[in-house]
Amino acid sequence: MKRPVLSAMIVIIVVIAGLLVAGAATSGKTKLVHSVVLPGSPERVWPFFADLHGWPNWYRADDGTRMTYSVLVRGAAPGRHAVRHAEESYGTWWEEEITAYDINSRLEMVGSNTPGRTNWRQEIKLVAVGAQETRVTWTLEYEVSGPLMKLINKYRDEPRFLAYIKGSLKNIRPLIPSPEEWGPESIWTATEPAKAINVEGGGQATTPGDRTGAQGE
Numbered sequence: 001m002k003r004p005v006l007s008a009m010i011v012i013i014v015v016i017a018g019l020l021v022a023g024a025a026t027s028g029k030t031k032l033v034h035s036v037v038l039p040g041s042p043e044r045v046w047p048f049f050a051d052l053h054g055w056p057n058w059y060r061a062d063d064g065t066r067m068t069y070s071v072l073v074r075g076a077a078p079g080r081h082a083v084r085h086a087e088e089s090y091g092t093w094w095e096e097e098i099t100a101y102d103i104n105s106r107l108e109m110v111g112s113n114t115p116g117r118t119n120w121r122q123e124i125k126l127v128a129v130g131a132q133e134t135r136v137t138w139t140l141e142y143e144v145s146g147p148l149m150k151l152i153n154k155y156r157d158e159p160r161f162l163a164y165i166k167g168s169l170k171n172i173r174p175l176i177p178s179p180e181e182w183g184p185e186s187i188w189t190a191t192e193p194a195k196a197i198n199v200e201g202g203g204q205a206t207t208p209g210d211r212t213g214a215q216g217e
Contacts, residue, residue, distance in 0.1 A: 028143050028144045028145050028146075028149075028150050028153070029141070029143050030140070030141060030142055030143070030144070030153060030157075030158055030161075031139070031140075031141040032139070032140045032141070032158065032161060032162050032165065033137065033138070033139045034137075034138050034162065034165045034166055034169070035135060035136065035137040035138070036135070036136055036169050037129055037133050037134070037135050037136075038133065038134050038135075038136055038169070038172065038173055038176060039132065039133055039173065039176055040132065040133070040134060040176040040177070041128060041131065041132060041133075041134060042104040042105060042126040042127075042128055042134045043104050043182075044134075044176055044177055044182050045126055045134045045136065045172070045176060046103065046104045046105075046126060048172050048175070048176075049107050049124050049126075050101075050103070050107070052082075052084055055067070056068050057175075058168055058171040058172050058175065059164065059168045059171075060164065060167055060168065060171065061160070061163035061164050061166075061167040062163065062166075062167045062170070063163070063167075065088075065089060065090075065164075066089045067086060067087065067088050067089060067164070068087050068088075068089065079098065079101050080098055080099065080100070080101045081097060081098065081099075082097070082098050083095055083096065083097050083098075083112055084096045084097075084098065084109060093115075094111060094113060094114040094115065094117070094120065095111070095112050095113040095114070096109035096110060096111055096112060096114075096120065096122065097109065097110055097111075097112045100123075104126060105125065105126050105127075106123070106124070106125050106126070107122075107123070107124045108121070108122070108123045108124075109121070109122045109123075111142065114142065116144060116149060117142040117143065117144055118142065118143045118144075118145075119141070119142055119143045120141075120142040121139075121140070121141050121142070122138075122139065122140050123137075123138070123139045124136065124137070124138050124139075125137045125139075132179065136169060138165045138169065140161055140165065144157075
């Protein structure tokens, strides 16, 4: 074997070994928390999170990357115990079960099928700030294992997920209806029956019943 080739192989081996060591030393636990104050009472902000099928309208990073969503049939949807299937526009996907659905205050989703990640949990909390503002605190936490996955998560996935959260909250801001545009008839709740539709892969998804008002128009 020629010396230049042998030297190149040694360099590659050393680099790979270094990456594995660095990955092994990296924490596999992720916890992202981002909080902002949005204009509008919790009643005017909550529908954006409650209407899971509407998430693709605003859930994206500033670079325009989008995600698509469908809610699997699991009792009333959305609401507690419904399962949300989330799929990024370039293929990554996961499923979450809604474990807390406190109207106008808190949405929690725990991973039921999250390839490559464990202990997945998202929480979105709304707290009134005065009469016409809402503090939204969005938390995402999960774990990955293996040196390579830890490195990929730290330098690719964590920044990407945080960009989604920050970009999404920024995108919601101009969509929130003013007090003059808002009324009791605009409030959508999870009491409406779910309508089943077929989705690719043989499962079923649901869409919320028609709701009045124009939260994002």
